Amino acid sequence: MKKVYIEPGCITCGACEFVAPEVFQVTDVSHVNPQAELKKNEEVIKEAARMCPVNVIKYEE
Ligand code: SF4
Numbered sequence: 001m002k003k004v005y006i007e008p009g010c011i012t013c014g015a016c017e018f019v020a021p022e023v024f025q026v027t028d029v030s031h032v033n034p035q036a037e038l039k040k041n042e043e044v045i046k047e048a049a050r051m052c053p054v055n056v057i058k059y060e061e
Contacts, residue, residue: 003059006031006057006058007056012028015053019048019051020044023045030056045057045059
């Protein structure tokens with residue numbers, strides 16, 4: 001996985017941080033931790049993207 005980002009529209013539900021706490025931190029909106037190991041967290045990132053109720057978690061493989 002090369003890149004993870006959040007498009008505008010996050011409703012701060014917290015699901016992504018719950019599923020992948022090393023990658024997502026939800027404050028005012030969800031943020032991707034720039035230090036996160038994307039390869040190691042690939043499965044949970046995909047899971048978070050599937051779970052996001054507004055589909056704003058995007059990734060490039
Ligand atoms: S799962 Fe989606 S809506 Fe919920 S906090 Fe994460 S990015 Fe925002």
